[in-house]
Amino acid sequence: MRGPFHSAFVGGVGVRRGGDEPVRPIASGLKLGPDHVDTIDQSHERCAALGVSRIERPDHNPLGRSDLAVVRDRNLRLHDHAAPVMEMLYEQIVNTESMVVLCDATGTIIHSIGDDDFLARASKVALQPGVNWSESTKGTNAIGTALIEEVPTLVHADEHYMHANHFLTCSAAPILDPRGNILGVLDVTGDHRSFHQHTMALVKMSARMIENHWLTDDYRNVMRLHFHSRVEFIGTLMEGILAVAADGKLVGANRGALEQLGLSGAALRMHSLTTLFGTTVGALVDRFRSPLATPMPVQLNGGRQFHIHARFNWPVWASLSEAVSGSTAQEPSVGTVHSPAAEATSRPEAPARGGAAPAGGLAQLRTGDAQVASVIDKIRRVLDRDIPMLILGETGTGKELLARAIHVDSARAKQPxxxxxxxxIPETLIEAELFGYEDGAFTGARRKGAVGKIVQANGGTLFLDEIGDMPVALQAHLLRVLQERQVTPLGSSKSVAVDVSIICATHRNLREMIDQKLFREDLFYRLNGLAVRLPPLRERSDLLALVRRILDQLAEPAGRGRHLQPNAEVLQLFQHYHWPGNVRQLFNVLRTAAVMAASEPVITREHLSDDFLDEALAAQAAPGVAAAAAAPVVLPPQAAAVAAMPPADLAPVAPAEPTAPRWSGETASAPKSLEEMEIDAIRRAVDEAGGNISVASKRLGISRNTIYRKLRWNLPR
Structure with missing residues (x-):
């Protein structure tokens, strides 16, 4: 292999060759296992069921130039990441009667490069940009079959369903985003007589390279954890990469990470950094802030060992960590312990009662909503009275933020x-996590044992999030610990005295669980000293103040000289949306929009992710919403006062009144229906694009056909 492509693959693939050393084709024909045969047979059955003809003449009517331009624009990011990798891949197969093909998630070819003579032959079967190669249009082929099977796929010679394609051999691999969604397919197609055994390995590694670039681009502002069981493989294509949010949650992974850990994407996202690797965000930040830091050995609960190296943009990471948790990046978050030393360096001294509230305290959670203000007032009355607190609320409403604020304002603020x-935490491990264990207490236990979370919190605050998911058998053990104030680690006969303040949280109805014998009634009354409910985002009146606060915080680490502002249309979408993910979802939506907006000062619907935009538009179009959407955008005085406050801890929030706020510079317009507003927006976009429908469709994020249909149905009469 040559150049950077060779260096990228060293240590990552068992296929090597010298700079110009030829690779011999397989002389004895293709021999593959039963799984491959089953895949081809199943594909042929699908094609027959779809009515695809084996002798149908190839479709020589690719997308028109303008339509292809729209498809390419829609997949511009995929093309930008894939194009340089395709060039390096082509260097390895040049002069072998082959071509490299990139398709989008529908199977439409958006880019190809290859030997001129073979490109001419491929065009005779419509293997060219603008043509769709899904199974439904081209029968069994590597591109279309890989899209359905979602795994790398080889289709050789007469394994192709259509006779016209029998002269081809194709090796394709799907390209996945960090959440496991298919972005497209990378394919190498050549003459079946020049099949090379190493081609599939090259294609799979190239797809992995594109995926890694995509992950790095998606998560450039969060911590990325590079790991492998062999330290020398860190930095190669064989390494696993995990994206770790400021709260320790695992939010993305490359294919190498899933393969090494033996987990699906969904199973991985159920873990945190602590439950998976037994370390914390704070520990990694402390270790890897130095550019000279070496990989750190870690051990999974099952005993498997890995070496990890964390990479992050320190100024951006610190700012985003503070935006999410109200604490600096030196402070570990979910499932971690905060040492007094770290607290002392990252937060000012806790003031005496009546003094100014420290950063991250209860005062910072006031964003103009009466319900939250009531919750804070209740908590202040019992603060430092040794009364356990139970925080109720849906997922994402900010229960942990409230617990941290309580700790910061308490007399235990300097303690963990x-x-x-x-x-x-898996049910089989939660007891060991809470109470700790001695050496050899169970299979897979670390040498010298481990200190449990309750002992780690001694003198400080223990926050048990989602207490309703604790196994019933463990609830009795926890109750005994709380009553006796002593912990006995697993495998030990000695008890350790502890003094902790307990705060619990859950999104479940514990009283119903008690009736169903899923939660102990005695533990419920032991934990339920003061129960407070955080309202969901849709029930609150300070959504707009929170939007302003989050955007201000996102603007600072990005180095923006001016604040981001959503336009009136986006604000109306926000207000009428039901926010099932509450504040956590709002933050993620705004963070994505801020990145998409780049240097633009105003967030528009173009900057919102497609799935959120679809849901928000559907919610806005619901009965009873149209009249509210036409109301002028006015910021409530109380929310406006909060919005003017300096950025601080993010608080749980909820939607405002059925009127949408108006940002400075905008004026109220005459009431219009949603349909009229939509038509006006389309006409305005077409005018601004000089009548170019393709450009307007790109800016609006809708198809050209939709524009034609809307304007045709709404012409003046």
């Missing part, structure tokens, strides 16, 4: 704050 998510 330990957060444990009972739902994210």
């Amino acid at each position: 704050f330990v957060a444990v998510n009972c739902a994210s």
